[in-house]
Amino acid sequence: MSKTFKIYAVIFIIILIVMGMFEMNKKPVLDWRKNYNVEKKTPFGLYIFDQESTALFKGKLEKARISPYAYYQKKQYKKPHNILIIQKKLDDVSWEYIMNEVANGSDVMWFTNNTTAKLRDTLGFRFKTVSFEDNYYLQLTDKKLTDSWLLIDKLPDNQGFSYIRSDIEILGKTLHKKNNNESSISADFVKINFGKGHFYVHSEPLILTNYYLLKSKNKYLESILSYLPDRQTVWFVETDTPLSMSPMRFILNNPPLRYAWYLLLLGLLIFVLFNAKRKQRIVPVIEPLKNTSLDFIRSIGNLYLQEGDFHEMMAKKAQYFLNRIRMDLLIDTQHLDEQFIIKLHLKTGKNIELIKEAVALVKKGQDPYASVMKEDLIKMNQLLDQILK
Known part of the structure; x- marks a missing residue:
């Protein structure tokens, strides 16, 4: 082992130790980003909902980690079923397949506050900012479900429906005060008839996240999901990365291990670059070709x-x-x-x-x-x- 290599190895180990000390002394910072990811345990991830989803849908749940286009191309349902979509961007072809399923009798439970103009025009609604306050209540309009409410008090999206077609049924509203219809701000949960099926659209996806599921003490979410018929449900899951059982998945999902892995790769890259520069192969001396034409003429x-x-x-x-x-x-x-x-x-x-x-x-x-x-x-x-x- 050369002396240079030993020096690089010692420097690299010292850097790892210093980084480890910083990681040990660093206070954990809570990630409040709205990721809606089933693998995230952060406040606005869907880890808890993912764990409880089988019980919520009575064991009749299938999680599809591909686009609806790819799913329905591969597997075509003969019977109507439920479709669950949570703040997921889909391509136009996938929406065509979904609408075809709904027209044939399927139902869609869709949690979103951001759609394309084409979809909004097709279904007959618009989004608007409903409130600039830090908190408000979500409550269902059905008198049998008035006890099902939820306080939105952490980074609300403040989105509701502005224009609603006359044949659309309002199932939930945003309120300033609980159980007070006079303080209604806007509709947040609607039912849209489409062919033989229905679209159930909720404008506040935060109700499914870890923070609000742990905070809620009533059955607001269960009441919303109860509008779906008791049958097979397909959930098109949103993930940051494709699921894998490889060891790299565990490393990349843990910040300290991920930083150590990136640092290791960077150290190896620097080591290779320095050694390639210092230990370059000797360039051989190539003799120029001799002009033998004159010798040939003399010989002839x-x-x-x-x-x-x-x-x-x-x-x-x-x-x-x-x-x-x-x-x-x-x-x-x-x-x-x-x-x-x-x-x-x-x-x-x-x-x-x-x-x-x-x-x-x-x-x-x-x-x-x-x-x-x-x-x-x-x-x-x-x-x-x-x-x-």
């Missing part, structure tokens, strides 16, 4: 010289010369006649006698039956180099 030239094949060398030189004339000077080299000599003279400005002598040697190199000497090759090479300069 030496081969021809050793074989004494001067005629072939003159033919190659003539071929190269004529190609340069065509490409650089744009002169046709098909006929090496007097007209060709004049054009080459005009383009290059070289002596016409020198050009004639060079052309004669080029023709000799092209003639396969001509007798070529070493002196002819040397002479032609000199003349062609002078012309191409």
Whole structure:
């Protein structure tokens, strides 16, 4: 183990100890956020309702942790049933499936104070702010249920119904004073007929949360749920994360363990970055490629010289010369006649006698039956180099 690694390990352990001391001395802070999550034991979570839900619905409850669209695509009910939705945002396709079920005789118990304009227009109601006071009472309008009331005294949503269609039945109201209809502020619980079924909409989802279930000493919630027929109920559950039985679920759901896990990942990342920078692999030295073209030409030239094949060398030189004339000077080299000599003279400005002598040697190199000497090759090479300069 290297000395650097030991230093990093000691620093990391010290940080963990300091963080642990801070966590031990830290006073717990109550989370008052309205999360409506069945896994949360915070005041506005649904943990208690989730635990008691089976008894509330007499064992006829199914919890669906997927969208209504996915649920009804997979499992189609042949009989009408109840649907429970608690402050859950659903897509338009899911609502189409729900409305189709309600039209066929199902009932929806819906706790929400925030819906889309399309849904509000379809069902015939609007939301409004009912009160700016810190507390008020929720009470049912049925005279048999007047003892079922609930005091909303902690972070109320202050939402009720403003516009209500004439055929909508009001089942509950918001009151300034308990059992006093004269102090009514607004309707908060309504029944909407839709096809063969009904929508029961309550504008205060807080009544289902841990805080109000523990605080309530009457049966307000049970009275609301009693409007649903005694039959199978499907609850589309709202969760922050998909349920899992993996160890990570336990770690991430406990703040101290979650912070320690994130700190561990951060420490490992820093360790990897520093070590990758300090222990980088040696970059190999790559030699540039050598230009072997000149060596190749010398080898070919030496081969021809050793074989004494001067005629072939003159033919190659003539071929190269004529190609340069065509490409650089744009002169046709098909006929090496007097007209060709004049054009080459005009383009290059070289002596016409020198050009004639060079052309004669080029023709000799092209003639396969001509007798070529070493002196002819040397002479032609000199003349062609002078012309191409």
